[in-house]
Amino acid sequence: MKAAPLSTFGRSLQSASHTAYLRQLQAAQNVLVRRVQSAVPAAQVRWRYHLVVDGFAVVLPRSELGALAQVPGVDKVWPNVRYHALRDTAGSPGQIGADKLWGPAFASAGNGMKIGIIDDGLEATHPYFNPSGYTYPAGFPKGQTQYTTPKVIVQRTFAPPATTYKYANTPFDPTESFHATHVAGIAAGVYGTNASGTAISGVAPNAYLGNYKALTIPTPNFGLDGNSAEIAAAIEAAVADGMNVINLSLGEPEVEPSRDLVVQAIDGAAAAGVVPVVAAGNDFDDFGYGSVSSPGSAPDAITVAAVTSADTIADFSSAGPTPVSLGMKPDISAPGVNVLSSLPASQGTWGLLSGTSMATPAIAGAAALLKERHPEWTVAQIKSALVQTGDPVHSPSGSEVLPLREGGGVADLARADVPLLFATPTGLSFARLAPGQTVARTVELSDAGGGAGDWAVTVQTQTGSGTLAVPPTITAPATLTVTATGGATAGDTAGFVILTRGTDVRHIPFWFQTSIPRLATESRPLLSRAGTYHSTTKGGPSKISTYRYPTGGDVTYGGPERAFRVVVKQAPANIGVVVLSGRATPHVTFDGAEDHLAGYTALPLDVNPYRAAYGQAVPVAGVVLPLAGAYDLVFDTRSSADAGPFTFRYWVNDVTPPRLRVTVSGRTVVVHATDAGSGVDPSSVVVTFDGHALTTKLTGSTLRIRAAKGRHTVAITASDYQETKNMEDVAPILPNTATLRTTVRIR
Secondary structure: OOOOOOHHOOOOOOOHHHHHHHHHHHHHHHHHHHHHHHHHOOOOEEEEEOOOOOOEEEEEOOOHHHHHHOOOOOOOOOOOOOOOOOOOOOOOOOHHHHHHHOOOOHOOOOOEEEEEEEOOOOOOOOHHHOOOOOOOOOOOEEEEEEEEEEEEEEEEOOOOOOOOOOOOOOOOOOOOOOOOHHHEEEHHOOOOEEOOEEEEEOOOOOEEEEEOOOOOOEOOEEEEEEHHHHHHHHHHHHHHOOOOOOEEEOOOOOOHHOOOOHHHHHHHHOOOOEEOOOOEOOOOHOOOOOOEEEEEOOOOOOEEEEEOOOOEEOOOOHHHHHHOOOOOOEEEEOOOOOOOEEEEHOOEEEEOOOHHHHHHHHHHHHHHHHHOOOOOOHHHHHHHHHOOOEOOEOOOOEEEHHHHHHHOOOOHHHHHOOEEEEEOOOOEEEEEEEOOOOEEEEEEEEEEEOOOEEEEEEEEEEEEOOOOEOEEEEEEEEEEEEEEEEOOOEEEEEEEEEEEEEEEEEEEEEEEEEOOOOOOOOOOEEOOOOOEEEEEEEOOOOOOOOOOOOOOOOOOOOOEEEEEEEEEEOOOOOEEEEEEEEEOOEEEOOOOEEEEEHHHHHEOOOOOOOOOEEEEEEEEEEEEEOOOEEEEEEEEEOOOOHEEEEEEEEEEEOOOEEEEEEEEOOOOOOEEEEEEOOOOOHHHHHEEEOEOOOOOOOOOOEEEEOOOOOOEEEEEEEEHHHHHOOHHHOOOOOOOOOOEEEEEEEE
């Protein structure tokens, strides 16, 4: 995987390395602008917002406000309001109660704790990491010791082999590194540091830092990236070095967890006694529920959502369940909007950034505080102490959000320090249940100190028609049996199991989906081989109108569909389907379940963040790193008017780019582009002839250029359809894109 910092996709906007995010945002906004202008012809777009918010200002008659609010994709219409100046203090350790744990004379402010920052390399000489008063702990420094300080006690880099980039093997890249510096400051910046007139502190200000630079290679216009092998190596090194906590403010869309190396490494770190804290992701705006990313999908990670300074959920903060594995995530929330922390001197020394990237180190610092104060606690117990004691997170309207967005709520460290009970697991997912189906799960409740005795047990259901049954009381320590029953109508059921004893209240988040799939009732002929097929949606059933997870904007398909079944053998790199003609829209689901898409790539969107078309609709769907088993290819239509014949191509394991060659026939230069897998994507083909870009497109597999006598230069770039599905799980960048530069002579 090429795991860029999550805030690159969210709200982190301080350097030129974020231009790719801006390009992605621009493309997504262009789609919405066209929708607005189509629905409200009088609307005029006045301003575009790319940096401080994701949106645009629209001038229109007041009478059209209702129509504007109904445009698909318009999340909220804000009025034009005059403001007076206020100071934003989001991200203060006081918001999660960290200062209450520091003790007199900072006796328990992270002393002796070591937090490993696995990221793009931090600037150890930053004033927020002033080493005055620190001494190296026994056995340190480690790594590239010429760069260490008594505060930043480890310096390691994890560059891929054979790289020639000059800063790949240095712990800080003076041209590209920025993210880790901000993250590390939130976790363990020195108390009372002057940040341009404001005194700030990290959550665990006395903790040591380890710098594990696993994002090392610059991607054009995209900042530093790292692959799964290097990230896993960084996790391994952090465990070996004796880090108590590791912070990963990075991510990628979830794939099958058993095929995700970093997920496995995260769970391995937890098993070794190191607390892994991981960002949930910044995709809610685009993908809705089912947008928690990897490795935040790791069961043993503490996965962090983001809130504002008023404990309101951040609009970008990704939501559960995990889209492929349907796990209960995120686990906990922390401040992640406009957080003031350190930046490299070249980028202004201090700055406000937003993202779950910023919320995550607040919890990493919190875990370090709890570990110092309770050295006997296990990783699972630290996680439970945080999750079971969180405070409610609210929506902008004031109601409490679902646990799929907040997990256990905003961390409350004063309460987490005295959790009374530990719960294993900390949250419950019952995944998909049929109406009336019952499934029981158990939660081990153990005494965390003062928690033994009788507790009342109730259920707070926030949404859904399903039910949860619990005993009315339980005497801890004990095993709590929780039974979920699918409801009468399809949809999410979510809320909390509430444990009450006097004024003490603890909670366990839960979720399940009442699943009434209609796809399983349709005819789904088996496709026994890859290739090109012809079909029609005309006369097909019209049983399916929506697909999830992720929700992907909740687009409705009101017309007829056709479905085909495929069986994946062994473990290919990918499978996919493209509609070559007709008006059918493809999706890929798990066997018979339109309410369980096979991840982000199963949506008809370009999900490759390195392409200019990222986020745009494409007639392509697929699965990256699928597990062996049955999947359905569903071709749906938005309305009956779209029904009719269509042609599609199905492929398995396309890991090679198109084949490009140039021939000369008389006075004509012929460009050939062929691909035996998913097929050449005509929209991706760019041909430059003698330095001038051509507008001519492929006809079949060729493009012809009339040329004068003499020598000519030809440059060609072409991708196949699989490239639209290569997320950050796929290395190298753009593996299904070919480039050819050559010269020809016309005689």
